[in-house]
Amino acid sequence: MAVEAAEAKIAPVSGTGKVDGGGFIQAVTSRLVIAVPYFWLLLFFLVPFFIVVKISLSQTAIAIPPYTPVFTASDGPSGWWANVREFSFDNYLWLTQDALYFNAYVTSVIIAAISTVLTLLVGYPIAYGMARAPQSLRPVLLMLVILPFWTSFLIRVYAWIGILKPEGLLNQLLLSIGLFSQPLVILNTYTAIFIGIVYSYLPFMVLPLYASLEKMDNSLIEAAQDLGCTPTAAFWKITFPLSLPGVVAGALLVFIPAVGEFVIPDLLGGSQTLMIGRTLWSEFFANRDWPVSSAVAVILLIILVAPIMYFQRAQAQAQEAGR
Amino acid sequence: MKPLGSIRRSFAPWADPAAKPYIVFENVSKVFGDFTAVDDLSLSIYEREFFALLGASGCGKSTLLRMLAGFETPTRGRILLDGQDLVGIPPYRRPVNMMFQSYALFPHMSVEDNIAFGLKQEGMPKAEIAKRVTEMLRLVKLEAFAKRKPHQLSGGQRQRVALARSVAKRPKVLLLDEPLGALDKKLREETQFELMDLQQDLGLTFMVVTHDQEEAMTMSDRIAIMDKGKVCQVATPAEIYEAPNSRFVADFVGSVNLFEGTVARREGSAAVIEGEGITIDTDNGSDAPAGAKVWYAVRPEKIKVSARAPEVMGPNTAEGEVWDIAYLGDMTLIHVRLPDGRVVRTSQLNRQRVVEEPLTWNDRAWISFARDSGVVLTR
Amino acid sequence: MNRWSRFNIISVTLGFAFLYLPIVILIVFSFNESRLVTVWGGFSTKWYGTLLSNQGLMDAVWVTARVGVISATIATVLGTMAALALTRWTRFRGRLLFSGMVFAPLVMPEVITGLSLLLLFVSLGFDRGITTVTLAHITFTMCYVAVVVQSRLVSFDRSLEEAAMDLGATPTRTFFAITLPLILPAVVAGWMLAFTLSLDDLVIASFTSGPGATTLPMKIYSQVRLGVTPEINAICTILIGIVSLGVLTASVVNKCREVQRRRDEQAAMRA
Numbered sequence: 001m002a003v004e005a006a007e008a009k010i011a012p013v014s015g016t017g018k019v020d021g022g023g024f025i026q027a028v029t030s031r032l033v034i035a036v037p038y039f040w041l042l043l044f045f046l047v048p049f050f051i052v053v054k055i056s057l058s059q060t061a062i063a064i065p066p067y068t069p070v071f072t073a074s075d076g077p078s079g080w081w082a083n084v085r086e087f088s089f090d091n092y093l094w095l096t097q098d099a100l101y102f103n104a105y106v107t108s109v110i111i112a113a114i115s116t117v118l119t120l121l122v123g124y125p126i127a128y129g130m131a132r133a134p135q136s137l138r139p140v141l142l143m144l145v146i147l148p149f150w151t152s153f154l155i156r157v158y159a160w161i162g163i164l165k166p167e168g169l170l171n172q173l174l175l176s177i178g179l180f181s182q183p184l185v186i187l188n189t190y191t192a193i194f195i196g197i198v199y200s201y202l203p204f205m206v207l208p209l210y211a212s213l214e215k216m217d218n219s220l221i222e223a224a225q226d227l228g229c230t231p232t233a234a235f236w237k238i239t240f241p242l243s244l245p246g247v248v249a250g251a252l253l254v255f256i257p258a259v260g261e262f263v264i265p266d267l268l269g270g271s272q273t274l275m276i277g278r279t280l281w282s283e284f285f286a287n288r289d290w291p292v293s294s295a296v297a298v299i300l301l302i303i304l305v306a307p308i309m310y311f312q313r314a315q316a317q318a319q320e321a322g323r
Numbered sequence: 324m325k326p327l328g329s330i331r332r333s334f335a336p337w338a339d340p341a342a343k344p345y346i347v348f349e350n351v352s353k354v355f356g357d358f359t360a361v362d363d364l365s366l367s368i369y370e371r372e373f374f375a376l377l378g379a380s381g382c383g384k385s386t387l388l389r390m391l392a393g394f395e396t397p398t399r400g401r402i403l404l405d406g407q408d409l410v411g412i413p414p415y416r417r418p419v420n421m422m423f424q425s426y427a428l429f430p431h432m433s434v435e436d437n438i439a440f441g442l443k444q445e446g447m448p449k450a451e452i453a454k455r456v457t458e459m460l461r462l463v464k465l466e467a468f469a470k471r472k473p474h475q476l477s478g479g480q481r482q483r484v485a486l487a488r489s490v491a492k493r494p495k496v497l498l499l500d501e502p503l504g505a506l507d508k509k510l511r512e513e514t515q516f517e518l519m520d521l522q523q524d525l526g527l528t529f530m531v532v533t534h535d536q537e538e539a540m541t542m543s544d545r546i547a548i549m550d551k552g553k554v555c556q557v558a559t560p561a562e563i564y565e566a567p568n569s570r571f572v573a574d575f576v577g578s579v580n581l582f583e584g585t586v587a588r589r590e591g592s593a594a595v596i597e598g599e600g601i602t603i604d605t606d607n608g609s610d611a612p613a614g615a616k617v618w619y620a621v622r623p624e625k626i627k628v629s630a631r632a633p634e635v636m637g638p639n640t641a642e643g644e645v646w647d648i649a650y651l652g653d654m655t656l657i658h659v660r661l662p663d664g665r666v667v668r669t670s671q672l673n674r675q676r677v678v679e680e681p682l683t684w685n686d687r688a689w690i691s692f693a694r695d696s697g698v699v700l701t702r
Numbered sequence: 703m704n705r706w707s708r709f710n711i712i713s714v715t716l717g718f719a720f721l722y723l724p725i726v727i728l729i730v731f732s733f734n735e736s737r738l739v740t741v742w743g744g745f746s747t748k749w750y751g752t753l754l755s756n757q758g759l760m761d762a763v764w765v766t767a768r769v770g771v772i773s774a775t776i777a778t779v780l781g782t783m784a785a786l787a788l789t790r791w792t793r794f795r796g797r798l799l800f801s802g803m804v805f806a807p808l809v810m811p812e813v814i815t816g817l818s819l820l821l822l823f824v825s826l827g828f829d830r831g832i833t834t835v836t837l838a839h840i841t842f843t844m845c846y847v848a849v850v851v852q853s854r855l856v857s858f859d860r861s862l863e864e865a866a867m868d869l870g871a872t873p874t875r876t877f878f879a880i881t882l883p884l885i886l887p888a889v890v891a892g893w894m895l896a897f898t899l900s901l902d903d904l905v906i907a908s909f910t911s912g913p914g915a916t917t918l919p920m921k922i923y924s925q926v927r928l929g930v931t932p933e934i935n936a937i938c939t940i941l942i943g944i945v946s947l948g949v950l951t952a953s954v955v956n957k958c959r960e961v962q963r964r965r966d967e968q969a970a971m972r973a
Contacts, residue, residue, distance in 0.1 A: 032783075033783045033787055033790075034791060037804075038784075040844070041784075043822075044822065044840075045806070046799075046803060047822060048819055048821060048822040051821045051822055052814075065824050122720070125709075129710035129714035132707070141714065141718075143953055144722075145721070146949070147950075148722070150894075150945050150946070150949050152901065152938070153902050154919050154922060155725075156725065158926050159938075160724055161930050162930050199720070202717075202720070202721060253808075256809040256811070257810075257812070259811060260810075260813050263923075267926060267927075277811060277813045284909075293817060294817065300813075301814060304810075308809060308810070311809055312802055312805045312806065316801060392868055394864055413867070414864070414867045415867045416870075420869065421864075424861075427859065427862045429862060429865075429880055430862075431883045440869050440879075472966070474963055474966055475966040475970045477971060488869070489868075489869075
């Protein structure tokens with residue numbers, strides 16, 4: 001019995017031995033397909049996060065680069081250890097002491113959450129309408145949703161400045177039809193940020209919603225109505241629950257980047273509004289305080305870790321289901 | 324034993340002890356995680372044989388085929404082709420070709436490029452490739468379609484391109500995975516005979532996987548019935564049908580009536596079986612000793628149904644009532660319910676247009692069958 | 703979904719009006735004679751003329767184009783490899799981490815990606831400039847390419863590859879003769895996406911670029927901060943035009959192919 005098992009183990013090996021050089025090259029090639037992108041992402045995506053963490057524990061210095069300690073290969077292990085002992089949580093302490101940061105985090109999350117809900121409210125009817133459109137029209141509509149996604153984010157945000165300005169087109173319109181006598185102040189308020197986020201992220205919401213609504217079998221609705229549901233009840237009991245994966249995917253695609261959004265609060269929110277992306281930016285570019293901006297980034301990442309993991313799981317599941 | 328069925332075979336290397344098998348599966352197992360797809364299976368197939376693996380989906384027949392093609396590696400065991408161990412040889416170096424269930428025609432290549440693909444991989448000279456492709460196109464009657472792309476062909480044409488492509492390299496074995504599964508019924512019947520002719524003309528060994536018993540019965544020299552990763556029986560179509568070796572095989576191929584009983588007496592191969600409400604006297608008694616529990620399997624068409632009682636109510640007869648009738652044109656299915664509630668399925672060939680005394684629901688009816696109509700099964 | 707109710711039509715129409723009106727307004731005012739962006743002063747193309755003479759802007763265009771083409775090309779290769787790795791190898795050591803690293807950049811706030819890459823480049827002692835921007839763009843755009851190509855690979859009929867190998871093609875040859883030609887539309891779409899993302903990116907480029915490597919979005923951003931001007935509208939219009947033309951051409955070509963294909967199939971069925 002044991003001999004047989006041993007033979008069984010050896011047999012495939014000796015079999016492989018008969019394969020000529022091609023087998024080796026194939027094996028190497030297939031390894032490379034995984035290894036090259038893997039190491040690229042390790043180096044340029046994962047390692048940088050550890051550096052951010054490391055620098056967030058360092059001290060600000062007037063030097064190039066503007067922090068200490070700087071790790072160099074020449075320090076050797078003992079030098080590195082000395083450097084590690086210099087690490088401190090001062091920057092994090094600083095973040096807790098200044099209410100500005102705390103407020104910025106809270107505001108960012110709240111703004112992102114409200115914007116996500118608004119985007120869902122705006123996006124759902126659009127996606128639903130698209131999914132019910134005649135078959136021949138759907139590709140065109142889909143194309144029209146995707147097209148703005150391809151055009152520059154910056155440009156689309158910029159387009160709203162001209163509309164929302166006190167002397168902008170929206171106020172011109174509102175004044176001319178006599179709805180208001182005074183121009184509304186929208187630019188440089190949170191309202192402008194909401195408009196900007198909803199506008200910019202709308203395609204991210206509509207696409208997953210449309211995908212989940214479009215593939216839904218209409219006979220389900222017909223069956224529900226046949227069994228006595230009103231159209232409204234059928235929507236809430238059948239359509240909406242079945243579109244939930246799309247809702248979740250869309251909401252995460254809006255919420256996560258919106259928390260750290262920089263361009264929209266910067267261009268539409270003005271200096272009064274407080275969002276963490278802007279705080280990080282100004283900490284880095286205006287104050288040149290790399291350790292503090294790193295600490296800001298680390299906290300932001302900690303806030304977003306849960307939704308990002310959730311997003312990844314949802315993606316992986318969708319991929320499995322697609323198989 | 325007299326030959327079974329209505330065919331006399333001249334090609335039967337499996338009956339010749341001196342013949343050397345061409346393909347040998349030797350205690351082959353394939354385990355996926357905790358699922359055993361193929362379980363310690365051994366099988367021999369002979370050169371020029373048209374061999375069918377028949378079984379329900381998930382019985383391991385496709386896995387077996389894919390192991391021969393090289394897409395799966397056996398967990399245990401050896402696969403020999405013409406004396407050469409195939410385990411460890413990648414699919415692109417095996418002298419076998421496969422016709423895929425989906426046909427797997429390369430959508431971006433024309434019909435002739437599809438057929439030439441394998442020849443190009445061999446490094447065959449261009450002129451020779453062209454000659455072979457023309458020959459193949461003629462063989463499958465698609466000369467006029469050489470420049471077409473697969474999507475410009477009908478289902479039947481695609482099937483023929485797939486066939487031409489897989490035989491172009493003159494493989495030692497052609498593997499066919501549900502070759503006719505995607506065709507409609509009428510086309511399927513025609514194609515069955517075309518495939519058989521092609522196999523004869525080219526002199527190739529064919530190994531076909533199918534779940535369609537009619538397809539397997541029509542085309543193959545021998546059939547292996549598979550279940551749960553094991554082979555239940557390997558035999559000619561007639562043997563499978565007329566002499567199944569187990570209740571599973573009897574039930575899987577065609578329709579069957581099973582009478583449970585105990586062997587009362589036996590004399591040579593003849594036996595008398597006492598069943599519930601029926602005594603069976605048969606001359607195909609298998610080797611079950613007296614007292615053994617057995618099943619007598621008899622096919623519906625071997626049972627006679629009569630509206631009149633036989634002169635003697637001896638063995639192999641029973642009285643019942645007509646329970647269900649289905650008129651199918653060429654034959655009529657009559658289900659007769661015995662007093663104990665068992666329903667016996669029979670099928671009566673409609674040889675006459677006009678029947679004197681047709682049976683109807685709830686009529687008294689008597690069933691009877693000859694001594695050699697069925698087989699005794701011990702498992 | 704057989705009935706297109708009035709409610710559906712209205713919501714779709716309003717939705718698209720919301721999506722497109724700001725862009726249309728932006729384009730319209732790029733042809734405004736007046737310097738004031740919000741007051742119509744007659745049709746003119748003079749702002750397009752001034753663009754050409756703006757040396758700083760032209761430099762930025764050149765930088766952006768180079769970064770875009772190089773990063774999109776490398777990102778397409780890497781992203782396609784990543785997509786293959788994820789779809790073809792269902793289990794290898796660290797696969798979970800790998801798929802995490804592919805999906806995370808899609809939602810990662812740009813400020814974090816930008817900052818972390820900058821800190822990496824500083825730690826490695828790289829001089830900030832076109833190279834670092836390109837490396838940064840490769841990293842975040844390859845993930846988009848991977849997702850686009852992956853969605854094609856998931857629906858790819860593996861038996862085509864098996865058939866090729868069965869006919870004697872090695873895995874490498876199978877990839878180049880069968881797989882690549884068939885996923886090519888997705889690969890091209892991935893390249894276009896990577897290119898436009900690189901073209902659009904402000905935040906990551908701002909962090910990772912150095913002196914002399916100002917990209918177009920950075921240039922636009924610095925001017926936008928000073929106020930809305932018709933020149934910006936003009937350059938934005940050109941950008942929108944180029945991208946829309948590319949995307950529309952691609953989709954029309956696709957559509958035509960599909961229609962032709964369907965027609966062929968119907969013809970084959972009739973025959």
